[in-house]
Amino acid sequence: MIYREAGDFKTSYAKDQQTFPIAFDRWGYFITLAFAFLVVPFIINDYWINAVVLPFLIYAIAAIGLNILTGYCGQVSLGSGGFMAVGAYAAYKLMTGFPDLNIVFVIFLSGGITALVGMLFGLPSLRIKGFYLAVATLAAQFFLVWLFNKVPWFYNYSASGQISAPERSIFGYAVTGANALPAVSYLFCLCFVVILAWAARNLTRGANGRKWMAIRDMDIAAEIIGVNPLKTKLTAFGVSSFYIGIAGAMLFAVYLGAAEVGEAFGISKSFLILFMVIIGGLGSIFGSFAGAAFMVLMPVLLKNVMVGQLGWPTDLAAHFEFVIVGGLIVLFLIVEPHGLAQLWRLAKEKLRLWPFPH
Amino acid sequence: MNAIDSYITPDGRTIGAPVMEMKNITLRFGGVVAIKDISFDIREGEIRAIIGPNGAGKSSMLNVMNGFYHPQEGEVHFRGEKRGPMRPHQIAHQGIARTFQNIALFKGMSTLDNIMTGRLTHMKTGMFSQIKWWGAAQREEVENRELVEKIIDFLEIQTIRKTPVGRLPYGLQKRVELGRALAAEPKLLLLDEPMAGMNVEEKEDMSRFILDVNDEFGTTIALIEHDMGVVMDIADRVVVMDYGKKIGDGTPEEVRTNQDVIDAYLGVAHD
Ligand SMILES: Nc1ncnc2c1ncn2[C@@H]1O[C@H](COP(=O)(O)OP(=O)(O)OP(=O)(O)O)[C@@H](O)[C@H]1O
Numbered sequence: 001m002i003y004r005e006a007g008d009f010k011t012s013y014a015k016d017q018q019t020f021p022i023a024f025d026r027w028g029y030f031i032t033l034a035f036a037f038l039v040v041p042f043i044i045n046d047y048w049i050n051a052v053v054l055p056f057l058i059y060a061i062a063a064i065g066l067n068i069l070t071g072y073c074g075q076v077s078l079g080s081g082g083f084m085a086v087g088a089y090a091a092y093k094l095m096t097g098f099p100d101l102n103i104v105f106v107i108f109l110s111g112g113i114t115a116l117v118g119m120l121f122g123l124p125s126l127r128i129k130g131f132y133l134a135v136a137t138l139a140a141q142f143f144l145v146w147l148f149n150k151v152p153w154f155y156n157y158s159a160s161g162q163i164s165a166p167e168r169s170i171f172g173y174a175v176t177g178a179n180a181l182p183a184v185s186y187l188f189c190l191c192f193v194v195i196l197a198w199a200a201r202n203l204t205r206g207a208n209g210r211k212w213m214a215i216r217d218m219d220i221a222a223e224i225i226g227v228n229p230l231k232t233k234l235t236a237f238g239v240s241s242f243y244i245g246i247a248g249a250m251l252f253a254v255y256l257g258a259a260e261v262g263e264a265f266g267i268s269k270s271f272l273i274l275f276m277v278i279i280g281g282l283g284s285i286f287g288s289f290a291g292a293a294f295m296v297l298m299p300v301l302l303k304n305v306m307v308g309q310l311g312w313p314t315d316l317a318a319h320f321e322f323v324i325v326g327g328l329i330v331l332f333l334i335v336e337p338h339g340l341a342q343l344w345r346l347a348k349e350k351l352r353l354w355p356f357p358h
Numbered sequence: 359m360n361a362i363d364s365y366i367t368p369d370g371r372t373i374g375a376p377v378m379e380m381k382n383i384t385l386r387f388g389g390v391v392a393i394k395d396i397s398f399d400i401r402e403g404e405i406r407a408i409i410g411p412n413g414a415g416k417s418s419m420l421n422v423m424n425g426f427y428h429p430q431e432g433e434v435h436f437r438g439e440k441r442g443p444m445r446p447h448q449i450a451h452q453g454i455a456r457t458f459q460n461i462a463l464f465k466g467m468s469t470l471d472n473i474m475t476g477r478l479t480h481m482k483t484g485m486f487s488q489i490k491w492w493g494a495a496q497r498e499e500v501e502n503r504e505l506v507e508k509i510i511d512f513l514e515i516q517t518i519r520k521t522p523v524g525r526l527p528y529g530l531q532k533r534v535e536l537g538r539a540l541a542a543e544p545k546l547l548l549l550d551e552p553m554a555g556m557n558v559e560e561k562e563d564m565s566r567f568i569l570d571v572n573d574e575f576g577t578t579i580a581l582i583e584h585d586m587g588v589v590m591d592i593a594d595r596v597v598v599m600d601y602g603k604k605i606g607d608g609t610p611e612e613v614r615t616n617q618d619v620i621d622a623y624l625g626v627a628h629d
């Protein structure tokens with residue numbers, strides 16, 4: 001009886017367009033934010049930050065990015081891993097080339113560079129669609145990984161072929177490098193996530209988002225109502241790659257600390273992000289979070305249960321994980337293409353009627 | 359016909375100078391000639407019908423008008439100017455909106471969002487103010503929402519405002535599509551069989567909406583319609599096409615008594 005919009009009438013169109021139209025949701029959101037900023041850093045242990053929370057935050061950014069391109073604008077991409085690599089290598093080159101540059105700028109600039117690269121690889125999308133576009137982005141994925149492997153300039157001619165993040169700090173606290181405290185890294189990532197999610201929400205709620213969705217739902221009709229298909233698709237590629245590039249830069253600089261391109265940003269990363277978007281829900285910012293949380297948490301939980309509790313060998317557990325993910329993807333594609341976000345919406349519908357089902 | 363001529367309709371509306379002139383349009387698809395040397399005009403404030411048997415080339419004509427097809431020969435003049443090669447989205451910005459014979463709504467969006475997309479040609483805030491949202495972008499959104507709500511009231515679809523259009527019955531989808539076109543506040547509105555597949559009641563509603571749009575907003579309308587009764591009721595002038603050729607052009611009365619038209623509809627069998 002608490003959760004509903006009764007007595008919560010919208011008196012203006014601006015109010016009707018709120019992100020969380022139901023007061024209960026709005027409060028839930030603020031409380032979650034306050035909790036994440038003020039409580040979590042003090043109660044969480046380093047294992048959880050490193051095994052779950054940091055990857056969750058960083059992958060959520062990447063998932064939002066891919067969701068903008070695929071979920072909102074309808075352009076399939078298998079190049080996310082490659083674009084993350086662009087962000088990572090851009091961050092590496094910027095950090096080593098300009099040691100005085102603030103890490104925040106480094107990360108935003110890396111996103112900007114990835115945006116340009118993404119738009120370049122998005123050019124074919126004007127001509128090709130669906131399956132063929134997916135293949136083209138797959139080619140981009142392999143090309144980018146090959147490029148970062150083959151051209152030593154990108155890894156500063158290091159003997160190992162790896163890139164590693166030097167220490168950078170803000171307000172005296174190290175956020176990259178070996179001395180970064182997990183709680184600091186966490187807060188650093190959280191700030192990015194909040195700002196980027198808010199920006200994505202704003203970009204998708206108004207005219208810009210409608211252009212993307214129009215192209216997704218029917219590009220011919222979109223053109224008839226005045227949407228320029230090339231420009232719209234390219235902005236989607238640009239914005240999406242911006243997010244994915246930032247995720248790549250953060251994965252490398254804040255989370256991994258050191259990376260080898262094929263291992264950190266290979267094709268499996270592209271699929272991981274795609275699965276997050278599919279399971280979480282295409283065309284939903286919330287879904288991007290849900291999908292990222294699911295894909296990050298599930299292996300940890302499965303491992304704890306299968307290896308920890310049941311005593312299975314690790315490799316069997318790892319294989320079993322593949323089976324579960326594969327099964328879930330198929331299930332979601334068939335039963336609920338809008339993913340966890342839709343299940344959540346349905347649950348809320350039920351809750352709104354509770355305790356009187358009619 | 360003199361370009362500055364204007365005329366008064368029997369019900370007292372003044373029809374002005376031509377908004378769009380089609381001059382000697384020929385459109386071919388490989389060997390098929392869909393439109394053969396057709397000329398006609400559409401005048402400010404009028405309801406112009408295009409009729410003809412199946413496959414006559416009516417939809418193709420509409421596609422030429424909004425730049426979807428490029429005719430091999432002939433010229434299109436819009437608001438006194440010859441139109442160069444243009445993409446459909448540029449033509450939309452010039453003020454031409456349309457609906458489709460097979461509904462072309464955005465299935466994943468609500469009624470409200472679909473009609474809001476019709477406002478895109480009027481929404482100009484840049485990407486950065488959209489990211490910021492508060493301020494220019496929100497103001498623009500609210501202003502346009504107000505106009506869209508008027509259209510929603512006008513079309514009597516308040517109750518389906520938030521429903522995804524894919525779930526709506528056919529007749530309502532047609533109405534939403536009309537709403538999306540109206541939202542653009544077009545100078546010329548093209549409707550491809552707005553009443554196809556509707557029952558009598560729905561047709562009456564739709565006829566009323568079309569007449570009201572024309573009357574209240576002064577919108578110039580070109581529409582394709584098969585139902586002769588409807589055409590006779592609402593059109594000011596009618597172009598008749600058959601096998602890509604123009605076989606009649608005039609008031610509904612003139613067209614109805616034209617022998618070529620009678621033959622095309624009754625005589626020679628078309629599949
Ligand atoms: N894109 C296309 N490619 C090839 N031929 C086409 C194309 N569009 C239309 N045609 C052909 O042009 C002719 C006219 O078609 P059009 O759709 O304009 O007819 P119509 O008058 O709208 O018919 P209907 O009443 O059935 O809608 C037909 O012979 C059709 O097959």
Ligand SMILES: [Mg+2]
Nearest residue numbers: 416417418459
């Ligand atoms: Mg047709």
